[in-house]
Amino acid sequence: MSKVVPMCQAEEAAGAPSEWSASGVQHAFDILTIDGETRGLSLAKANPRHEASRENAVFDSVFEFGRFTFMPARRLLLDGESRVRIGSRALELLAVLVERAGEVVTRHELMARAWPRSVVDEGNLKVQIAALRKALGETSRGERYLATVVGQGYRFVAPVRSRTPLAENARHRDRPAAAHNVPAGLMRLVGRTADTVAILARLPCTRIMTVTGAGGVGKTSVALAVARTIVETSQYDVWCVDLSALSDPRCVSCAIATTVGLNTRSGGIASALATYFCSRSRPQWLVLDNCEHVVEAASAIAECLLSAVPRMRILATSREPLRATGENVYKLAPLGTPAATAGLSAREALRYPAIQLFAERAAARCSDFALCDDNAPVVAEICRRLDGIPLAIGLAAARLDAFCIRELLAQLDDRFTAPGSGQRTGAPRHRSLLATLDWSYQLLNEVERLVLRRLGVFADAFCLDSAMTIAADGETRAARIRDALSSLVEKSWVTVEKDGDTVRYRLLETTRHYARRKLAEAGELGLVGRRG
Ligand SMILES: Nc1ncnc2c1ncn2[C@@H]1O[C@H](COP(=O)(O)OP(=O)(O)O)[C@@H](O)[C@H]1O
Ligand SMILES: [Mg+2]
CATH class of the missing domain: 1.10.10.10 (Winged helix-like DNA-binding domain superfamily/Winged helix DNA-binding domain)
Structure with missing residues (x-):
């Protein structure tokens, strides 16, 4: 099982800001590696030489030859179940040789890959090749992986099986740009760096992950932030399908077809989708958003596509797990709020993401609002009473144009009689907290x-x-x-x-x-x- 990196560690180690930003998440994620011995996640120091493999850090290739398994992006070579201790330059050489198995790789190419920023003597290459041969057990067990091609270079001669197509990177350069329909983030996402990083870090371990949590907690927002990172850092086509408006579970596959622009007649949509996705040159990532009211249908189509389309992954959001085979569930907690609010200073209060969010939304709504030592305990109390639910906090802050902060707190006692006036463009169920809860209750x-x-x-x-x-x-x-x-x-x-x-x-x-x-x-x- 993967271990989720605690928020403070991830953010501190990454030097990432406490709020979400694309570069913050990417930077944080760049330094997450899989530890070969525990197979859990651990924080490792960023190594600038790993730049080439970062591109695929989330979805790297896995090569198998003889009894070895090799994951280049993770700098991991396994002999059966045990990690092979081997230096990073030898691993870099192995990566290029395995990616181009059967071809002669020249000495010049090998040296350029292993020592990208310096010119070194050929003797260094020989030393690393010898170390690689030793690690592969060539001398002692007589197995044959590497052949010397005199006067030219080396060739990887053993049969290689790849769980992602060989030389994916090389082919990737010739393909059209990845397709996606992930919307740009209009709102700044507050306090979700650690969640985003933790989800990204778990993605390699599963083909289907579901983000669950209370209505309005931010599942869709976080999933879209993750999807944007996938678009920016991987080769996947990424398709977001919002299922919230569906009233008929039978329409789930139609919604997917409409999203990818596939014309289908009524019957056999699932198999038409599978054929379509299999025919794409790039691997495919589906984001099935707001599945709770069609959870069984979403689960069924997810399972069907995952089994029919080998290069497909799914990220779903739902109040409850889909219970699909192989599903990995990430439970999204509300934003942090203080347990005690009396006497809280503005500086202390701003350490809590829920309060940051309220202060940001309030300032946007009402130009003379500023969090200060005087109002911080009241704001903190409002956020605490709204359970750190971003949807509720946004709705409450939106009322500051009509009420002062203390009146707002008083109103919370009678909260459900006060209609919220959230984003005009939001889905109807977001226009008030009551609508969100009613919507979920009906389910x-x-x-x-x-x-x-x-x-x-x-x-x-x-x-x-x-x-x-x-x-x-x-x-x-x-x-x-x-x-x-x-x-x-x-x-x-x-x-x-x-x-x-x-x-x-x-x-x-x-x-x-x-x-x-x-x-x-x-x-x-x-x-x-x-x-x-
Ligand atoms: N971390 C956050 N920072 C800022 N706004 C947020 C955050 N999380 C959610 N929101 C806002 O709260 C509302 C509900 O979020 P959403 O992602 O739709 O929740 P869910 O999918 O869990 O119902 C949206 O308006 C969204 O923009
Ligand atoms: Mg949602």
Whole structure:
């Protein structure tokens, strides 16, 4: 399993700013390498000689010959399961020889590759070739990988299997530019460097990754930032397909076809898509955005395409995992907020991404707003009460043109009666927080809705037994209530806190208010309140 690099380490080591920027993420990602022994991620020092392989750092080729596996971009040569200790110049020579297996590579070409910035004596090349032969066990075990072509250079003579086409880089130069429809980021993404880096770092380990999290937490924003980095740094065609507007799950494959400009008649769209993607000269990356309401259909088409198109990868966003074969899930947490807000100075407050976001949006909305020691605790309290959810923070900050900061905090008590006025161009469900929650609530089944609204009575964390007592209903079996609770966790309505063997559950504050409102609407407030 890959280990996610903690935010502070990644950002510090990368010298990246705390907010997201393309160069920050790229820089951070450049210094992430796979450690061959642990197969986990570790931070390594950037090595300027690795520039050539950086281009493919996310999606590098894997070569297999004899009992060896070689990943040039990771500077990793494995003999079976063990890492072969070998210097970086010998590895660079191996890379060029393997990429051009069967061809004579001249001494001049080899030296230019291994010593790109200096002119060296040929004796150095001989020393490195000898080290390479030793590492490949040529002398002791009599296996044959490297042949000397007298007067010219060397040739890699063993059969090589490649999990990505051989000499991908060389062919890449002759191909048309990669196609994509990834929108440019209009909004600055605040406080997501570590998430973006962690997702990028996990991508090589999986063909399908899903970013999950609460509605409005920033799944789409982060996925698009990742997609932009993929466009900038890889050879993939990248296609973003927004599924949020679909009301019929059967339309998922049509939406993909429309995005890539494929004309299809009604039947056999999945196989037409597979044929289309297989015919592309470049590898393909699909971003299936907002899958939650068509999760089963999205999962089915994802599995179908991944098995039919060998050079395809998928990044999805959804409140709950797709549960597709081989899926790797990245749970996106809300932006950081302070636990205690009283007496917080503006300087301290700005260390929290949620507050940075509020201050930025507020200043954009209202030219005389500035975060200061006087208003910092109020802003911090607003962000804390909005659970660090960027969508909610954006909506709250947008109301500063009509209300002062203290009035805004007071209004949060009655938050759902105040219609938000978010971006006019946003999808309808983003225009208010209530709309986002309604949208997600409609996607729950009846038992999930019942359990969710009843959990609204808990002001704090609760255990499974209390949840079962509160949610108990003469007609609904306990097992269904338990299932509904675990489904609500998966769908990011309920968060789980584990402390040793103790498991407790909690509703985000936004969600709790919403659940209570639904409880009142169902006329169950008094009934359930007596049990709690
Ligand atoms: N880190 C962030 N910095 C700035 N704005 C953000 C951030 N994350 C999300 N937003 C904004 O919040 C809103 C909801 O984000 P979105 O990515 O659509 O959430 P989700 O996909 O989880 O529902 C959007 O308007 C988006 O621009
Ligand atoms: Mg989204």
